[in-house]
Amino acid sequence: MVKNILVVEKILSANDRIAAENREIFNAAGVKAFNFMASPGAGKTSLIEQTIMRLLPSMKLAVIDGDIATNIDADRAQAAGAYAVQINTGGECHLDAVMINSALKQMNLRRIDAIIIENVGNLVCPASFQLGSHKSVLVASVPEGDDKPYKYPTMYRGVDALVINKIDLLPYVPFDMDYFRKGVEILNPDLVAFPLSCKTGEGLESWIEWLSDIIKR
Amino acid sequence: MHELSVTESILEISLRHANQANAKRITNLYLVIGQLASIVDDSVQFYWDIISEGTLAKGSVLHFRRLPATLSCLECNHQYNPGNDGFSCPNCKSDRIKVISGEEFFLEAIDIET
Numbered sequence: 001m002v003k004n005i006l007v008v009e010k011i012l013s014a015n016d017r018i019a020a021e022n023r024e025i026f027n028a029a030g031v032k033a034f035n036f037m038a039s040p041g042a043g044k045t046s047l048i049e050q051t052i053m054r055l056l057p058s059m060k061l062a063v064i065d066g067d068i069a070t071n072i073d074a075d076r077a078q079a080a081g082a083y084a085v086q087i088n089t090g091g092e093c094h095l096d097a098v099m100i101n102s103a104l105k106q107m108n109l110r111r112i113d114a115i116i117i118e119n120v121g122n123l124v125c126p127a128s129f130q131l132g133s134h135k136s137v138l139v140a141s142v143p144e145g146d147d148k149p150y151k152y153p154t155m156y157r158g159v160d161a162l163v164i165n166k167i168d169l170l171p172y173v174p175f176d177m178d179y180f181r182k183g184v185e186i187l188n189p190d191l192v193a194f195p196l197s198c199k200t201g202e203g204l205e206s207w208i209e210w211l212s213d214i215i216k217r
Numbered sequence: 218m219h220e221l222s223v224t225e226s227i228l229e230i231s232l233r234h235a236n237q238a239n240a241k242r243i244t245n246l247y248l249v250i251g252q253l254a255s256i257v258d259d260s261v262q263f264y265w266d267i268i269s270e271g272t273l274a275k276g277s278v279l280h281f282r283r284l285p286a287t288l289s290c291l292e293c294n295h296q297y298n299p300g301n302d303g304f305s306c307p308n309c310k311s312d313r314i315k316v317i318s319g320e321e322f323f324l325e326a327i328d329i330e331t
Binding site for chain 1: 244255
């Protein structure tokens with residue numbers, strides 16, 4: 001007999017369920033979690049290093065680093081003073097809630113104030129997978145070009161904060177900040193943005209202020 | 218791209234519902250994809266034929282229904298379905314818009330044989 005069954009189930013519902021579970025783990029431990037997304041080379045790891053150094057010793061951070069291969073990023077976060085766990089996705093283009101869930105099982109969350117999850121460098125796939133974090137942060141950078149909001153709308157639409165890194169390079173590369181900001185405005189009108197340079201330190205203060213305000217909440 | 222993990226989720230959901238209904242075979246699957254969801258139909262179909270092999274869903278056909286996006290203009294409150302050439306408000310040309318819908322991605326129904 002042929003039958004039609006109504007399903008109506010979100011394809012990523014399994015991931016969303018685990019993401020909700022992760023959120024409960026964070027909340028129960030009193031830990032704020034941030035999902036850092038960016039293209040490769042935008043400066044996620046540099047921003048994390050600068051953030052750790054500026055928040056220590058008043059706030060203790062842990063970092064979950066997602067990469068296709070190597071421990072380079074977790075080593076850098078550890079060297080900057082954070083507790084770091086590396087996830088090698090073995091080819092997957094994004095972190096998903098299950099990977100975070102198993103990383104959390106290896107971590108002692110007491111004594112940690114915040115977790116920064118460094119997603120795989122990619123402006124497409126990470127946007128589709130909830131991890132359970134409280135805030136998503138997109139790290140853009142000047143040399144990537146001012147057309148990125150127009151080309152990767154899903155990523156720009158879904159984030160809570162935008163860092164514009166490498167502003168020290170503005171005099172040397174063609175990057176029209178107004179055009180860039182207009183693209184962002186279209187997709188995410190009230191997005192809070194932090195133009196800064198991890199190299200010179202310019203602009204880092206207001207970013208740190210925003211982040212610590214959320215961690216203290 | 219992550220179409221493989223997406224396709225695995227479709228298989229997991231459809232097999233679970235088919236087993237609950239004591240199905241012998243899944244013949245058709247009806248997927249709904251919003252205009253703004255970045256899913257490539259052809260890629261999902263490609264993986265589907267490989268991973269459904271040896272399951273109740275072997276040989277089944279995927280049907281994709283695209284839902285248009287609905288946007289709302291933050292300046293004049295006009296609601297509209299954008300084309301593919303830009304999201305600006307057709308009424309007042311503003312670029313300040315809010316996405317009402319268009320990011321859906323779900324399995325609506327399946328056809329089974331019992």
